[in-house]
Amino acid sequence: MDSQKFREGMSQFTTGVVVVTGIESGSLVGFAAQSFVSLSLEPPLVSISPQIASTSWPRIREGRDFCINVLAEDQRDVSEAFAVVGEVAAIGWQPSEVTGMPIVDGAIAHIDCRLRNEHEAGDHTIVIADVIDLAVHDPEARPLVYFRGSYGGFASD
Template sequence: MPFDVAQFKEAMSRFITGVTIVSGIEDGEPVGFTCQSFVSLSIDPPYVAVSPARTSTSWPRIARAGSFCVNVLGEHQVDLCRGFAVSGGKKFEGVEWHPSPATGSPVIEGCLSWVDCAVELVHDAGDHELIMGRVLDLGTGDGSPLVFFRSGFATLARQSHNEDREQ
């Protein structure tokens, strides 16, 4: 290959993303991890995808239930983002959440949106897995997004809204 791992990471880090917490329920307990690899795939039927690393300890626990919820983080939730980017511990301690109506997966209060999914397809993706979810339910909140760019957090300095646009 004409590039090394560091160059690959450097190139990918220039693709700006939002940040999510992927959550689920295992034996009645909330489980989750910070995840930037989230993408909207299909509108009809509604599909999204997330990509957990094979090293993720939370994903196998979430996957057992066959469902997961993607919580899109706002700029005010950087501490949550950091708290869920560690393995182990009681990550949900002190976190306000409620079970989603469709699957019971944790919906974290204050998120910009949440997308509740049934696992539709699991595909090998090298040192990650590619998980396609069928969207069963969703909700939206207000606020500005938490942004991840070149391995650091950022916020939007200027934001143009489409709220005035005719639908």
């Protein structure tokens, strides 16, 4: 499979954008991702797939707990800030009540996660996590959408 052909084919699938956050030595660490999946209701499980080359995931996984932040339509800059390899975004955040993991200011919702297991999958790792808690912060907000390598918005009928 030609990698360009693969990328182009996969980019036809629309996703939302999340930021995966954790704490290392008291400081925020995180990365932007579209590979977030809701997996199981009983027990409540979610999945995220960091690249093997990710510099932030090994730092996040040390603490076992992490937070998935669902980005709003007006948070392209937040996504971009968390997509710079090896750099920690200068973004406002608050600790979640249950795990203390960073909730990014302006996120539509956050999901408090605890690492359950990891599976190697080519150049990515499939991370499966228990959902410890979650909260919807703005039920009226519209999501940031990613399609064919570009950001966009969502309009319901």
